[in-house]
Amino acid sequence: MNTVATLLVGVVFGLALAAPPGPMNAVIAEEAVLRGWSAGTRAGLGAATADFLFFVLAYLGVVSFVQSVPRLQTAMIGVGGCLMCYFAVGTARDARASFRPTAGADPMVEDGKGFQKALALALTNPFQVLFWLTVGVGMLRPGELDVLAPLPVVGGEIAGVLVVSTGSPALLGGFFLGVLSWVTLFPVSLAAAEKRIQAIGPVVAVGSALVLGGFGVYFLYDAATTVLTW
Numbered sequence: 001m002n003t004v005a006t007l008l009v010g011v012v013f014g015l016a017l018a019a020p021p022g023p024m025n026a027v028i029a030e031e032a033v034l035r036g037w038s039a040g041t042r043a044g045l046g047a048a049t050a051d052f053l054f055f056v057l058a059y060l061g062v063v064s065f066v067q068s069v070p071r072l073q074t075a076m077i078g079v080g081g082c083l084m085c086y087f088a089v090g091t092a093r094d095a096r097a098s099f100r101p102t103a104g105a106d107p108m109v110e111d112g113k114g115f116q117k118a119l120a121l122a123l124t125n126p127f128q129v130l131f132w133l134t135v136g137v138g139m140l141r142p143g144e145l146d147v148l149a150p151l152p153v154v155g156g157e158i159a160g161v162l163v164v165s166t167g168s169p170a171l172l173g174g175f176f177l178g179v180l181s182w183v184t185l186f187p188v189s190l191a192a193a194e195k196r197i198q199a200i201g202p203v204v205a206v207g208s209a210l211v212l213g214g215f216g217v218y219f220l221y222d223a224a225t226t227v228l229t230w
Contacts, residue, residue: 006164007174013139014178017051017131019186023084023121023215024128026208028187031114037191043114044183050122051179054132055172058140071230073129078223080124084216087117092209126219139175142167 018024024047032040122128143166164171 002165003168003170006168006170007177009164010139010171010174010176011178011181012174013135013171014175014180015182016178017128017135017175018047018179018182021211022127023125023212024118025186026211027087027114027118027121028183029190030208032187032190033194035114037188039114040187040191041184043118044187046115046118047122048176048179048183049115050119050125050128051132052176053123054128054136055140058132058136073126074223074226076124076129077126077219077226080121080126081216081219081221081223083121083124084212084219086216087121088209088213088216092206092213126222139166139171 024044028040028043028047031043144164
């Protein structure tokens, strides 16, 4: 039973990383509605590949090294911001093209190389790096985690009800199962919605461009203000 609970908690951790709105899901959404569910899934696999690489780096201790070098973190934030702004421009162009399909032509725009885009963004995404510096490292360390104890008000009463083993194959397997479930089902649902409501494609593409641009500007501002304090 403990193994099953640990697996399920791992799935929740995976979904907690993959599901929130942000640059990764903006790329996945754009690929899915403009190029089909397979393109969206490839983009999702790009983000998942970055998580696997972070997992390996965390296991080897490299992630902890990044945590000890603040200027390296700032450089990663700056690079991530630049990439997000760059991809935001490309996404905006794709969105514009999707509003004007030519007669008799396939309305989907040309291959957006979603896997490479998502992989590059994920490797420089401060949120993803922060996750692996905190929760990710905690998942790898052998021990036990009382999942419900930190809850406010009721945590003391239900402490010990759901205790999972960290550093276990079940937790790590559940984590990647959660990530893969999201990056597969999310683009499938968007592509299905786009088939029923064709206007959703351009709207999602515009939204994706705004999300990427917004995060890009925010990260560049964060990096610039940090550099000015040096």
